[in-house]
Amino acid sequence: xxxxxxxxxxxxxxxxxxxxxxxxxxxxxxxxxxxxxxxxxxxxxxxxxxxxxxxxxxxxxxxxxxxxxxxxxxxxxxxxxxxxxxxxxxxxxxxxxxxxxxxxxxxxxxxxxxxxxxxxxxxxxxxxxxxxxxxxxxxxxxxxxxxxxxxxxxxxxxxxxxxxxxxxxxxxxxxxxxxxxxxxxxxxxxxxxxxxxxxxxxxxxxxxxxxxxxxxxxxxxxxxxxxxxxxxxxxxxxxxxxxxxxxxx
Numbered sequence: 033x034x035x036x037x038x039x040x041x042x043x044x045x046x047x048x049x050x051x052x053x054x055x056x057x058x059x060x061x062x063x064x065x066x067x068x069x070x071x072x073x074x075x076x077x078x079x080x081x082x083x084x085x086x087x088x089x090x091x092x093x094x095x096x097x098x099x100x101x102x103x104x105x106x107x108x109x110x111x112x113x114x115x116x117x118x119x120x121x122x123x124x125x126x127x128x129x130x131x132x133x134x135x136x137x138x139x140x141x142x143x144x145x146x147x148x149x150x151x152x153x154x155x156x157x158x159x160x161x162x163x164x165x166x167x168x169x170x171x172x173x174x175x176x177x178x179x180x181x182x183x184x185x186x187x188x189x190x191x192x193x194x195x196x197x198x199x200x201x202x203x204x205x206x207x208x209x210x211x212x213x214x215x216x217x218x219x220x221x222x223x224x225x226x227x228x229x230x231x232x233x234x235x236x237x238x239x240x241x242x243x244x245x246x247x248x249x250x251x252x253x254x255x256x257x258x259x260x261x262x263x264x265x266x267x268x269x270x271x272x273x274x275x276x277x278x279x280x281x
Contacts, residue, residue: 090124093117097125100132104181111182112161121145121180146174152197159194159227161185164201195227199276206277216240216275241269 069078097118098105108114119125122137140146143165152162161183169177178185192213193200203209213219219232235241238260244251246260264272273279 090126091119092124092126092129094119096129107179108181111184113181113183141173141175143173146178146180154198161194162197164197167201203276208276208278235270235275238265238268245269 067077067079070076072078073081094105094117108116108118119137121140125135125137127135128137147163147165150161150163152164156162174180203211216235217232220230222230223232242260243249244255245258247257249255249257269275
């Protein structure tokens with residue numbers, strides 16, 4: 033046994049001692065910090081049940097809203113907000129249910145509230161209604177155009193902009209604003225239903241942009257033109273120019 037221990041490298045011995053110390057500290061800390069009633073009725077403190085039960089109730093539940101506001105309830109349940117509880121927008125309403133004349137629920141009337149869910153965010157599900165609040169009808173509150181209980185847009189977003197709001201907004205202030213998306217991208221109807229499975233096409237070569245921007249191309253004389261043979265021939269156009277907001281003049 034002594035010979036075996038002598039063969040163990042010194043660094044292994046030191047690491048083993050350190051590991052043992054860490055395990056002992058963990059066991060001691062766990063025994064000292066873990067509440068005594070932890071695990072008695074589940075993987076939590078048993079006293080947490082009473083603490084939660086003693087909390088003052090604030091929310092009434094959306095079923096209570098339906099008792100008095102059945103017209104709004106029916107409208108909401110037939111619209112896009114049908115899975116949204118009333119108190120998500122109107123705040124805790126138990127006091128209003130108990131004393132409706134004295135306590136009134138909140139009514140969001142600023143441009144900050146709705147963008148919490150509807151401000152453009154690429155991580156949100158494809159097709160979820162999103163806007164860029166800085167450019168989407170600035171200075172007007174949302175309920176001016178949208179009924180929050182039936183938030184069908186007064187004008188349904190057209191084609192690509194419904195999902196690609198950021199690209200659409202960039203393109204709308206660029207020199208490409210009048211070019212339809214389908215000029216550069218071909219997308220089947222299946223792309224609208226299964227966008228990740230049926231991707232739209234993208235230009236693959238310099239000649240595509242050259243249809244409008246080469247010196248011998250036909251079209252508006254104000255379109256920037258280049259000599260395709262000498263203008264950076266080793267690169268494709270979008271390595272230097274962002275197609276949705278091309279900075280070339």
